[in-house]
Amino acid sequence: MTPSTLRIGVVGAGIIGTSIALALRKRGADVTLVDRDEPGSGCSFGNSGAISPGSVAPLAMPGVLASVPSMLLDEASPLYLPVRYLPRALPWLMRFVASARPAVAEASAAKLAALHAGALDAHEAMSRELGVPELFLKRGHLHLYPDEAALSKDAGGWRMREAYGFQVERLDHAGIQALEPAVPARYQIGMYLADHATILNPFRYVKAMASAFTGAGGRFVRRKVSRLERQGNGWRMETPDEEADRLVFDHAVVAAGAWSRELLAPLGIPLALESQRGYHVQFLGGSGIVSRTVVLADRKAFVTPMEEGLRIGGTVEIGGLQAPPDERRAAILSRIARETFPGLEGISTRTWMGHRPCMPDSIPVVGAAAGHGGLWMATGHGHLGLTDSLNTARQIADALLGPPGPPHQGERT
Numbered sequence: 029m030t031p032s033t034l035r036i037g038v039v040g041a042g043i044i045g046t047s048i049a050l051a052l053r054k055r056g057a058d059v060t061l062v063d064r065d066e067p068g069s070g071c072s073f074g075n076s077g078a079i080s081p082g083s084v085a086p087l088a089m090p091g092v093l094a095s096v097p098s099m100l101l102d103e104a105s106p107l108y109l110p111v112r113y114l115p116r117a118l119p120w121l122m123r124f125v126a127s128a129r130p131a132v133a134e135a136s137a138a139k140l141a142a143l144h145a146g147a148l149d150a151h152e153a154m155s156r157e158l159g160v161p162e163l164f165l166k167r168g169h170l171h172l173y174p175d176e177a178a179l180s181k182d183a184g185g186w187r188m189r190e191a192y193g194f195q196v197e198r199l200d201h202a203g204i205q206a207l208e209p210a211v212p213a214r215y216q217i218g219m220y221l222a223d224h225a226t227i228l229n230p231f232r233y234v235k236a237m238a239s240a241f242t243g244a245g246g247r248f249v250r251r252k253v254s255r256l257e258r259q260g261n262g263w264r265m266e267t268p269d270e271e272a273d274r275l276v277f278d279h280a281v282v283a284a285g286a287w288s289r290e291l292l293a294p295l296g297i298p299l300a301l302e303s304q305r306g307y308h309v310q311f312l313g314g315s316g317i318v319s320r321t322v323v324l325a326d327r328k329a330f331v332t333p334m335e336e337g338l339r340i341g342g343t344v345e346i347g348g349l350q351a352p353p354d355e356r357r358a359a360i361l362s363r364i365a366r367e368t369f370p371g372l373e374g375i376s377t378r379t380w381m382g383h384r385p386c387m388p389d390s391i392p393v394v395g396a397a398a399g400h401g402g403l404w405m406a407t408g409h410g411h412l413g414l415t416d417s418l419n420t421a422r423q424i425a426d427a428l429l430g431p432p433g434p435p436h437q438g439e440r441t
């Protein structure tokens with residue numbers, strides 16, 4: 029079949045599924061993107077916008093285990109596991125522990141470095157192509173530490189960044205203030221990654237991508253997929269209504285974020301996928317307080333000068349897909365932001381929780397589902413789904429349709 033006659037269905041219109049749908053459509057396939065919500069309403073709505081190719085260290089690093097047990101049950105720590113969810117989380121946590129062995133962590137870093145390669149240029153080009161170049165801010169990322177003891181906890185991650193060739197400039201407090209005058213004296217050490225970038229409105233970015241997809245002839249269908257089912261040599265997406273008849277494809281791509289596990293499990297594909305619930309507090313103003321992504325590394329919080337105002341994002345809560353957001357987690361972020369930047373006092377806020385789709389070794393699952401011809405998976409991007417979205421889309425499009433040919437006359441590259 030030529031790409032133009034190949035029918036492909038993509039479940040999930042987050043940044044991953046939308047990037048894939050657009051990449052496949054641009055190469056000529058007949059693509060339908062299916063989501064129960066509007067594009068970008070899941071985890072991709074409220075992330076911190078960081079394009080972080082230097083984040084090659086997996087979450088399960090050898091040193092992390094010593095601090096995890098006490099952090100997990102401490103409600104105020106950046107990592108929290110409610111006791112009620114412990115039995116459900118245990119199998120995943122055991123795999124996470126196994127992934128923190130030095131050899132596994134090194135192997136994961138190599139895979140992450142390969143997946144991140146070229147991400148910065150790809151997002152810069154994409155933001156231009158989508159007509160939203162103003163969303164791409166290339167001013168680097170500044171990671172902040174109070175002292176050597178705090179920095180030493182992340183030493184493994186910084187060693188890995190340098191090993192993979194990322195330039196890191198170490199700054200003292202004066203150096204920090206030269207870049208970001210509002211950073212208080214609490215932070216004495218800065219680690220500056222000049223070659224990193226930020227998307228200043230991740231939701232608008234996905235929406236622009238979805239518009240480009242439909243503008244190029246792609247079809248968006250707003251339906252919940254309740255089941256994936258073999259139909260002949262292809263796949264049928266079952267939905268609770270009659271539209272399902274139209275949702276029959278030669279290939280199906282599951283890019284349903286943290287919900288991918290429940291779509292794949294009935295097909296006998298067990299994914300070790302767990303939601304790491306993250307929160308943000310969006311201040312409706314105050315974006316001028318910092319001029320680039322600033323990471324309060326000791327608090328594990330990202331501070332970003334978003335279009336709407338300053339956003340602080342972070343925390344990991346392993347609490348499953350069903351429980352409502354725990355507003356105490358957002359309140360912790362809000363307090364940290366106001367303590368660090370008193371200029372935020374009096375500015376109103378909005379809070380949000382999203383489900384990061386996380387694998388124990390931080391390596392996303394991208395590619396064909398073995399033994400299920402025509403079924404593809406693209407999930408598990410964890411803390412880096414925005415960063416890795418375009419490379420994931422390219423991988424899936426290359427594997428499904430073959431590498432792109434030379435551009436036709438007049439075609440944008």
Ligand SMILES: Cc1cc2nc3c(=O)[nH]c(=O)nc-3n(C[C@H](O)[C@H](O)[C@H](O)COP(=O)(O)OP(=O)(O)OC[C@H]3O[C@@H](n4cnc5c(N)ncnc54)[C@H](O)[C@@H]3O)c2cc1C
Pocket residue numbers: 039040041042043044045062063064065066067068069070071072073074075076077078079080251252253254283284285286287288291305306307308330341342381382383384385406407408409410411412413414415416
């Ligand atoms: C606080 C926070 C900060 C973050 N910061 C960053 C960052 O700075 N940089 C970075 O690279 N990453 C960051 N991330 C991670 C990033 O946001 C995620 O990795 C990414 O959004 C995952 O995208 P996705 O498309 O896989 O999932 P989602 O965006 O969740 O999309 C999945 C979609 O599938 C749909 N869906 C699910 N099940 C079904 C079904 N049965 N039928 C129909 N539709 C279905 C959902 O409605 C949803 O729209 C952050 C995450 C959080 C929570």
